Amino acid sequence: MSAVATPAERATRATGVSLGRLPRGQWGTVLLLVALVVADVAVQPNLADVDQIGLLLQTALPAVLLAAAQTLAVLSRGVDLSVGSVMVTTNVLVATKLGGIEGSHMWAIVPIVAVGVAAGLVNGALIAYGGLEPFVATLASWAIFNGVALLILPTDGGAVPTTITNLVIGKVGPIPSPYVCVAVVLAFWWFLRRSPLGVRILAVGSDESRAFLNGIDVRRTKLWVYGMSGLIAGLAGIYLAGATSSGTPAAGDGFLLPSLAAVVIGGTSLAGGRGGIGLSVMGVLVLTFITDLVTNLQLPSWVAIVANAAMLLLVVSIRSLPNVLSRKETP
Amino acid sequence: MTARIPRRLSATAAAYVVCAALFAFATIHSSSFASAGHVRQLLVFASFIGFAGLGETLVILGGGLDLSVPWLMALGGMQLSIWSAGGMPSGLAIVLLLAIGAAIGLVNGLGVTLLRIPPIIMTIGTGALVEGYLMKVGLNSSSAVTAPKAAQTLVENRVAGIPLVALVWIGAAIVTWWVLKRTVFGRSLYATGANEAVARLAGTRVVAVRVTTYAASGAAAAFAGILLAGYIGQAYLAMGAPYLFSSIAAVAIGGASVLGGSGSYWGTVAGAGTLTILAALLPTFNLSNAALNIVYGLVILLAVGASRIARRGAG
Numbered sequence: 252m253s254a255v256a257t258p259a260e261r262a263t264r265a266t267g268v269s270l271g272r273l274p275r276g277q278w279g280t281v282l283l284l285v286a287l288v289v290a291d292v293a294v295q296p297n298l299a300d301v302d303q304i305g306l307l308l309q310t311a312l313p314a315v316l317l318a319a320a321q322t323l324a325v326l327s328r329g330v331d332l333s334v335g336s337v338m339v340t341t342n343v344l345v346a347t348k349l350g351g352i353e354g355s356h357m358w359a360i361v362p363i364v365a366v367g368v369a370a371g372l373v374n375g376a377l378i379a380y381g382g383l384e385p386f387v388a389t390l391a392s393w394a395i396f397n398g399v400a401l402l403i404l405p406t407d408g409g410a411v412p413t414t415i416t417n418l419v420i421g422k423v424g425p426i427p428s429p430y431v432c433v434a435v436v437l438a439f440w441w442f443l444r445r446s447p448l449g450v451r452i453l454a455v456g457s458d459e460s461r462a463f464l465n466g467i468d469v470r471r472t473k474l475w476v477y478g479m480s481g482l483i484a485g486l487a488g489i490y491l492a493g494a495t496s497s498g499t500p501a502a503g504d505g506f507l508l509p510s511l512a513a514v515v516i517g518g519t520s521l522a523g524g525r526g527g528i529g530l531s532v533m534g535v536l537v538l539t540f541i542t543d544l545v546t547n548l549q550l551p552s553w554v555a556i557v558a559n560a561a562m563l564l565l566v567v568s569i570r571s572l573p574n575v576l577s578r579k580e581t582p
Numbered sequence: 583m584t585a586r587i588p589r590r591l592s593a594t595a596a597a598y599v600v601c602a603a604l605f606a607f608a609t610i611h612s613s614s615f616a617s618a619g620h621v622r623q624l625l626v627f628a629s630f631i632g633f634a635g636l637g638e639t640l641v642i643l644g645g646g647l648d649l650s651v652p653w654l655m656a657l658g659g660m661q662l663s664i665w666s667a668g669g670m671p672s673g674l675a676i677v678l679l680l681a682i683g684a685a686i687g688l689v690n691g692l693g694v695t696l697l698r699i700p701p702i703i704m705t706i707g708t709g710a711l712v713e714g715y716l717m718k719v720g721l722n723s724s725s726a727v728t729a730p731k732a733a734q735t736l737v738e739n740r741v742a743g744i745p746l747v748a749l750v751w752i753g754a755a756i757v758t759w760w761v762l763k764r765t766v767f768g769r770s771l772y773a774t775g776a777n778e779a780v781a782r783l784a785g786t787r788v789v790a791v792r793v794t795t796y797a798a799s800g801a802a803a804a805f806a807g808i809l810l811a812g813y814i815g816q817a818y819l820a821m822g823a824p825y826l827f828s829s830i831a832a833v834a835i836g837g838a839s840v841l842g843g844s845g846s847y848w849g850t851v852a853g854a855g856t857l858t859i860l861a862a863l864l865p866t867f868n869l870s871n872a873a874l875n876i877v878y879g880l881v882i883l884l885a886v887g888a889s890r891i892a893r894r895g896a897g
Contacts, residue, residue, distance in 0.1 A: 394879035398877075508710075521702065553714045556713055567704075
């Protein structure tokens with residue numbers, strides 16, 4: 252490969268790499284997901300119903316959104332440990348500030364969405380312009396935003412406007428809204444991946460210095476990445492408020508490690524530059540269906556945790572097998 | 583500039599400056615903060631983070647990360663309590679648990695090195711397997727089991743006025759320092775963390791070195807869990823949860839690079855001290871847990887910034 256390439260060549264190569272290498276992992280994830288859905292439906296035939304699956308999606312959606320946020324950071328060869336705490340920050344804002352506001356006053360949601368974006372931009376600024384490792388910067392903001400959430404609402408509670416609850420449990424025409432939400436997430440990624448920004452993110456993630464040499468503003472790209480990550484994590488908090496009808500300031504930490512697990516099960520590389528939000532959505536669904544399957548088989552809840560962990564380790568082991576075999580002599 | 587200070591030393595020194603400044607500030611604010619009884623209590627608290635962060639330091643120095651610490655802590659505390667209730671001598675149970683912790687760490691290390699699974703994912707996976715096991719043994723997050731006398735003794739007894747656990751901790755710190763500074767393993771670990779490919783070409787046994795750090799981390803985390811159970815008087819599933827953050831935060835505040843190859847355990851000791859002093863200081867200002875979280879985050883940024891400036895000055 253030549254070291255010098257025009258931005259355009261670089262761009263095609265970046266997408267070309269991701270598109271060229273994706274199918275293998277992608278189809279594996281698709282097959283895994285289909286197998287789990289079939290098994291789950293076989294065990295629980297009632298599940299083969301639009302509304303039932305919709306309920307399952309509804310439970311999974313905060314995790315779907317956080318995995319999407321995490322994916323953006325991972326694609327840029329970073330990590331966002333603050334996704335869970337940004338989520339609870341907007342979550343408690345909804346539960347404390349919007350309780351009495353109904354209907355046409357829903358514009359008040361806009362500042363709350365902006366809080367999520369601002370939180371992400373803080374991360375982005377620390378990483379891109381402060382020169383901190385993403386791991387360290389978001390380790391700090393993880394604690395800070397958890398603290399902010401606890402400051403706003405010390406214990407579970409608050410009130411969520413019915414407008415938001417209805418959005419979460421309602422339907423858009425004949426379609427239950429969770430489907431629409433997932434579709435919006437996928438559409439967002441579809442457009443982002445084809446946009447110049449998406450190409451820049453993949454380029455920065457696969458080789459930062461090359462991206463820089465090809466005229467990509469690496470810092471601004473990272474700022475965008477974490478800003479969008481904050482936006483999506485913030486939306487997850489609003490959704491969670493609607494789904495549970497309350498504010499849950501301490502719920503964030505439980506979502507952090509699963510968001511990373513889902514990204515990896517989906518097939519996005521932690522080394523950056525390869526993968527996508529669509530894969531991570533499937534990753535979350537794999538974990539969701541394993542848990543649902545265990546519940547439907549009436550097995551104790553620890554089985555779900557073990558099965559999720561075993562699936563994670565199995566999937567990554569299989570993926571790294573070619574690497575291990577091809578470099579057998581090195582270690 | 584006068585004589586050059588080694589980079590690693592200056593980053594560690596910055597961590598101690600942060601820690602000492604906080605302690606001085608706390609003492610000015612409330613003179614009883616520096617009383618013998620209170621310092622003893624701080625030492626006990628700090629030792630939990632100290633041991634959870636000991637293995638984490640070694641793993642991070644080698645360019646890895648261990649996220650299974652909280653669950654290994656819960657395993658140490660809960661399994662000890664269960665075995666002791668079943669009549670097993672506590673001494674034997676503690677030794678067995680250290681071995682089991684090391685064995686789980688070994689699995690982490692083998693997964694990371696031989697199967698080439700990213701450390702974050704490998705340790706999330708084994709951590710979750712341990713969590714599943716702990717749920718299986720019949721204890722969910724709401725129920726707790728009583729910790730045995732031996733674990734309480736470790737935390738409560740004193741030798742020459744110093745808590746026994748603090749002495750064990752200082753001993754462990756000296757051993758760790760000696761191993762890192764004076765042994766082939768220590769030098770190999772820094773070399774591996776700084777640049778694994780180069781270290782391998784130079785003949786370093788990279789796999790053995792990295793696997794050892796994960797095994798040490800497993801044992802240290804299990805020990806931290808035993809201590810914590812002894813202090814609380816009982817053990818429960820979520821007991822290790824706060825240490826996912828604080829074990830890594832102590833290392834970061836201590837001036838180690840999260841990319842590996844640079845840092846020291848003395849830095850982590852200062853990091854553990856800093857986190858502990860903050861946790862004790864904020865309530866005296868009537869500040870809640872919420873404020874503590876925010877201050878933790880700010881201190882990480884401050885300490886990382888300070889160690890950067892220190893390195894730049896020294897380098």
